[in-house]
Amino acid sequence: MYLLATDWFFIIEKLILIALVVTLSMIVAMYATYGERKVAAFIQDRIGPNRAGPFGLLQPLADGGKLFFKEEIIPLASSKFLFVLGPVLAMVTALLTSAVIPWGSPAVIAGRTVPLQVADINIGILYVFGVVSLGVYGIMIGGWASNNKFSLLAAIRGASQMISYELAMGLSLIAVLMLTGSLQMSTIVQNQLDNGWNIIYQPLGFLIFFICALAECNRTPFDLPEAESELNFGYHQEYSSMKLGFYLFAEYINMFISGVIMSTLYFGGYDIPFVNEASWGISQNLLAFISFVVLLCKAFFFVFVFMWIRWTVPRFRFDQLMHLGWKRLVPLALVNMLITALVVLLLNK
Amino acid sequence: MGITQILFWILTVAALFSAIMVISSKNPVHSVLWLVAAFFTISGHYILLNAQFLAIVNIIVYAGAIMVLFLFVIMLMNLNKSTEPLKNRWLQIVGIVSGGCLLLVLVAALKNTEVSKNMAEMGTGEAGLIKTLGRELFTTFVVPFEISSILFLSAMVGAVVIGKK
Known part of the structure; x- marks a missing residue:
């Protein structure tokens, strides 16, 4: 009886949505590697990958194939289970965040309104924040299980960097929450549809969030966990093949x-x-598709900015990184939060 | 048996198993990771009680921050080898007996209380949602809340002062 009462359409709809989102993330990540190399080539006045397929478009597939067929090496002295767990956790935490993102305006399929969002939980932003804070485990476990001093150093760098920048990130998010009055992602988007984008009200908050996002992704100028010139290859030095x-x-x-x-x-x-x-x-379905494409374009723009920064800005020293995180961003985010709180309080009266 | 109940049993077994693994693992890094797993199962219980805010805060604060610091310290101290000193056998027996006594007292004390008769509200309670929690914290419990935040602040300042020495 219980199984009959379940809304199967709902479950199937969500499963399809999850599969689509995961596939999309994978494909985008695949072609982001291609994009990264092309952007780097453009900035350094080179051509970039152009051998596999037209314009080198098959390069990511070739790279993936190469990684799959490479020899898999697990260091004897390390904990085998944790060594494998490291990359798995890194991948899982990377994919988990996509669950609460509204990907487009609702579509209508067979007379049902299907929101293009896997889970519209009422703690959306906090969920994102929670998954981000877990992202550090992949690096730490992998670096430790490699049983290599360089990897361990890189893992510890990564952990301290991520914890430091999470603080400023959380504080800048609080200002967004105060504007919206809700943690739900769909409400935040709806609020922006009605009142204009948050960037107009929160330019400083966005800047802080952007810098922290760079640091959380371990991108240059915050790529200290994998700083090639200091730590050989960082936390994934002992890894080979698809790991x-x-x-x-x-x-x-x-x-x-x-x-x-x-x-x-x-x-x-x-x-x-x-x-x-x-x-x-x-029709609503066409609108849903267009809005989805618009979201993708915005996201690709940010990915491009990330690459742009990587190939133009040199890496920080570790003390500079800590200085920026604790003595610049955290106070700035606090001030931003207080000013936002004041303005919200005054305008609501 | 509803889906909530099935999930409850799975989570309970997982929570107890990971909690036992925390204290029985030889390697301290494994212990920390099992503790993280235990926090996740507890968060799962919170979600079953519709306390989503508590669940995610539990993950952010404990699994995401405090356990990372634990891992940090253990990795730096290089406790890979099991350096736990061998304890006297009599000491171990005394430990088991006193622990068992404590368990007995706790079970006896809680057996006939009101708590055991009140079933938790599965999936319907509002106590753990952010609205309810925030309102309670900033109206009924505002004084203890602010005092505890001052306590945290003083602990932080104290840590910085000690660190500067």
Whole structure:
């Protein structure tokens, strides 16, 4: 009886949505590696990968194939289970965040309104924040289980960096929460559709969030956990084959997802800028698709900025990184939070 | 048996198993990771009680921050080898007996209390949602809440002062 009472359409709908989101993240991550190399080539006045397929478009597939067929090495002295767990955790935490993102305006399938969001939980932002704070385990476990001094150093760097920048990130998020009055991602997007994008009210908050996102993704100028010139290859030095691939892939997925989250929190989510799409009179499904593409474009823009920064800005020293995190960003985020709170309080009266 | 009940039993077994593994693992790093797993199962219980805010805060604060610091310290101290000193056998027996006594007292004390008769509200309670919690914290419990935050602040300042010495 119980099984009959379950809303099977709902379950199937969510399963399909999850599969789609995961596939999308994977494909985007795959082509982000290609994009990274092309952007790097453009900035350094080179051509970049152009051998596999037209414009080198098959390069990610070739790279993936190479990683799969490489020899898998597990160091004898390390804990085998944890050594494998490290990249798995990195991948899982990278993919988990996508669950609460509203990917587009609701579609209508067979007379049912299907929201393009896997889970609209009422603690959306905190969920993102929680998963981000777990992201450090992949690096720490992998680095420790490698039983290599360089890897361990890199893991410890990564952990301290992520914990430091989480603080400023959380504080800048609180300002967004105060504007919206809700933690729900769909409410945050709806609020921006009605009142204009959050970036107008929170430019400083966005800047802090963006810097922290760079640090959480371990991208240059915060790529100290994998600083090649100091630590050989960082926390994934002992990894080979697809386990290394998982770590590299997870970084690109993180980049893409943080781009999506920045667009959702500050740039109106799936909102199509400068137009009133309700007056177009097109079908809801088409509108859902267009809004989804708009969200993707915003996210790709941020991914491009991440790459741009990587190939133009040199790496911080570790003390500079800590100085920036604790003595600049945290006080700035606090001031931003207080000013936002004051303004919200005064305007609501 | 509803899906809530099935999940409850799975989570309970997982919570007890990981809690036991915390104290029985030889390697301290494994202990910490099992403790993280235990926090996750407890968060699962919170979600079953519809206390989503408590669940996610539990993960952010304990699994995401405090356990990372634990792991940090253990990795730096290089406790890979089991350096636990061998204890006297009599000491172990005394430990088991006194622990058993404590368990007996706790079970005896809680057996006939009101708590055991009140079933938790599965999936319907509002106590753990952020709205309810926030309202309670900033109206009914505002004084203890602020005092405890001052306590945290003083602990932080104290740590910095000691660290500067």
